Amino acid sequence: MTITYSCIANGRVVLAELALTGGSYQEAAATVLKLVLLRAEPKTITQMGSYVYHTLFVNGITYLCATDNAFDSVGPSAFLKKVSDTFVKNPLMSQEHFSPSHAVAADFQQVLGKYMVKGFQNTRKIPRRVCRKYFKKIIIITVAIVLSIIIILLSINVIPT
Template structure:
């Protein structure tokens, strides 16, 4: 057994409460418009201008025709409203998807920038390591020159002094 689910809509105007039931929970605009039109039609009725309204059979029959006319109008437009509701939902989903795609593209762009910066840092680190290695080699060459030249001069002086017998052997 399957139950029909209804959503109830109300409108209160000048102490009179209007009520209608709808089986479309997503549509709140159509029932509100229906209740507004029904209330305006009832208030335009000359019998309502009397201070104590007590509906006669003639007024009730007349109003039943008005109510039937509005029910037919809004039930017919409900099919169109369902389509427009679906279109609206599709448009909303499309807008959300577009926003998500834009966010993904922005995220990808930031990721590419981050990757490029990381690559640049890696290259800079490698170049810095190479520069340190070259500097160290040059420093050792310089130290060797500083050490070898005085040692060679000292040895040359000693050899000369030994050969001239200035230093006894």
């Protein structure tokens, strides 16, 4: 799972965005933002083209990211939660009415970039842990089957004792 695009929007107005790879994310993101506003659900997952768009909708602000893997929803959810927590703590957001500004965009492009790269590094470690876990299970099952076969063969005297 790689987060390739992320943005923060107030309604349909994008406050900050960052794409780590080339692609036309803006059109799909605009469509997803429209769907989020219509549904008003806290979390949504939408597949458009070869990307999956995950959103977190909190207090009128939509946090959105695009991934290249439809099967992982934990990583993007954690990423969006971390970005929303950071966004809320920003002093520019403490104003009663805020509008998109270059200060917000510049601040959060760096934040988005940092979290996107950090999330990518963390998710590369997950498959190794999963492989080790399944490898151990396979070895235990194999040993159990071999021992069972040996016991059965010994009990019916196929293997002389």
